[in-house]
Ligand SMILES: Nc1ncnc2c1ncn2[C@@H]1O[C@H](COP(=O)(O)OP(=O)(O)O)[C@@H](O)[C@H]1O
């Protein structure tokens with residue numbers, strides 16, 4: 623998969639989400655390595671793989687290798703450096719965030735407890751209304767996607783020591799409160815927990831083995 627055309631920079635907190643068209647005909651949102659947020663891409667990759675294992679609604683994502691000459695056309699000045707790999711997630715077209723619409727019905731309501739359990743297990747303290755995407759499929763009916771897992775482990779720049787001392791408290795998230803409204807059965811939480819407990823350690827090791835050395 624090779625990049626063809628640079629489209630735009632998304633206005634966001636980190637100014638590091640770039641829309642790029644690839645030669646497979648799809649658009650992806652690409653994030654580059656940033657030394658000041660050195661765990662952001664590792665977090666995205668790890669969270670993506672775990673989310674896929676759990677069957678969460680997350681855009682298809684890849685570790686990609688864009689040539690340096692292509693990355694040089696990206697807008698400058700956001701503190702990124704060139705590394706061997708970048709993180710790309712498939713662009714979800716025709717979607718809005720939770721600030722931009724009123725949510726009346728969620729089609730994939732079955733996923734809501736799973737997402738909350740995932741956020742707690744990985745200590746994602748950034749599930750804001752901007753970090754879900756809502757795709758209206760029929761009038762008033764939205765499919766909910768999760769994006770931006772750059773702040774799992776409570777930080778995009780955690781240290782080994784931080785991982786030993788992650789917060790255990792309730793995460794304040796208006797988005798979780800929104801999602802909870804659509805959960806039909808409490809047992810969805812138990813199912814999600816059982817699912818997490820079945821993740822093989824070897825799978826986690828395998829996922830980590832894909833992290834390139836130049837991401838630190
Ligand atoms: N897969 C995607 N599909 C559509 N839009 C996306 C996708 N990923 C990111 N975006 C857009 O880019 C913005 C910034 O990306 P995000 O991953 O949230 O990074 P940041 O850490 O800068 O908030 C999002 O708020 C959203 O508008």
Ligand SMILES: [Mg+2]
Pocket residue numbers: 634635752753770
């Ligand atoms: Mg975001």
